[in-house]
Amino acid sequence: MVESKFRRYFKDTILYIILISGGVIFLIPLFWMISTSLKTSAQIFKYPIEWIPDPVVWKNYLDAFTAIPFLRYIGNTVFIAFTSIVGDILTCSLVAYSFARLRYPGRDFLFLLMLSTLMIPSSVTMIPQFLLYKSFGLIDTYVPLILPAYVGYPIWIFLIRQFFMTVPFEYDDAAKIDGCGYLATYWRILLPQIRPALIAVAIFSFMSHWNNFMGPLIYLNSQEKYTLALGLRLFQGLYVTKWELVMAASTIALIPPTVIFFLAQKYFIQGVVITGLKG
């Protein structure tokens, strides 16, 4: 037995060494970004690398904020993200309710049809959509960026449907007996049961709108309407070699997703496991 205990310790030690070195590798890019964002231009080009900058230059963040209207871009992005989250939660859950709880002809076919649209690359629909929005004079507005949230996104509809399926049908029956209509059942009885799914969709929706680059790139022209992603890109163009400022700006952009990740890791994992997609 002594030998097997020794073997066990040996195995665990090796595992820890692998896991820790892997973890360090995964964290280096983030650490490097933050470290760079706190250096002077001269410190950046120092060799060997100064991991902890001395002195720490907090002013880079102030400079990044004032170099271009970052607050405005953040405001624009938050506006788009929140109006979209409301749409995504309401629409996806309503459609999912229909797929999960109501019986009508064609339902299963339409469900399969919806899932199969996941295979369609967005570039196929992108150009006609652009021409469509253009013909309505909606280029350089937020409508093309927000409207899709109000028609439901298949993968999130699927996610919410899977949660609905786990709620026993006795709830619907009891509600019916008490004289509750379909919409009241959906809103008052079922939605509270699937709160984790709604939170997961809200998080995924926020992340995708916060990071969306191609949409704003195609649809927005005026700089005052830019989102954070476009602002960062603009910033990159203006300060090509000012890596400390570019990294400060990137750090700012990555703070909200990181905070949300730490607050809601549980919901993330649940959502990812059910949909099989990485967010």
Place this chain on the structure above:
Amino acid sequence: MMKVSKARRREITVGYLCLSPWLVGFIVLTAGPIIASLIISFLDYDMVHPAVFVGLQNYKKMFFEDPLFWKSIKATGYYTLLVVPLNLVGALIIAILMNQNLRFMNLFRTIYYLPSVLSGVAVALLWSWVFNKDFGVLNYLLDKLFGIYGPNWLGTEEWVIPALAIMSLWGVGGGMVIFLAGLQGIPTQLYEAARIDGATSWQEFWRITIPLLTPTIFYHLITSIIGTWQVFTQAYVMTQGGPNYASLFYVLYVYFNAFVWFKMGYACALAWILFIVILFCTILVFRSSSYWVYYESERR
């Protein structure tokens, strides 16, 4: 004629009403545009002059007269061949490590998972700095740890795609979470039974773990192939398709044609070919699945 009760009719009406946002969206923003896209692909259209019907000209040009089309196929195909297997094996290995019963596992899981939820322009900027030839951290560590003089990652034709593949491995945590869930779904009795029969851990891995994970692997394969063919942001921000079009990812090329050069017809033709490529890859994986994907409920 069958009599449909009033209550039943009401359920059907409500069902379609609740479905209507998606149904309308599907018709206006998906089905309509797909057909429109096919039609536009037969046109020469720049949004200024009236569209001209050119038949199969766009497709002919693509295959026979456009070296950039082949460059973009090569770049994206190479990236797919690198990233899909690397991501699969990486995610699987990390998931197996994470599945061990050790302390601090939650902390490790958080660390490995975090990068995969970060994306977009900020991450692309961060990695352009990591890959910087003279002052980037990657070449610094290569030099310090292994004495290797690192290449100009994003500036040379042969290194730009491997560089972007390395960057994509940073997001391996997403796949890890999926595989971890798959591993935890394998009944422990199977391992106990195998141990009683005297199986080694190596045999357990190949005879139990892998077969029972094949449905997850299958799904992961399909979604990552679809994903790698749609790379855009990294390429746009980090390389603009360069150097010498070596990282001209397919969707980037579609974007350039449509929104920089305003060749709408040609861009639609490109998009349709992408659609067919993805469809083909998916069907290929699906077709092969009966040989290697194991479903428990299935008798063989």
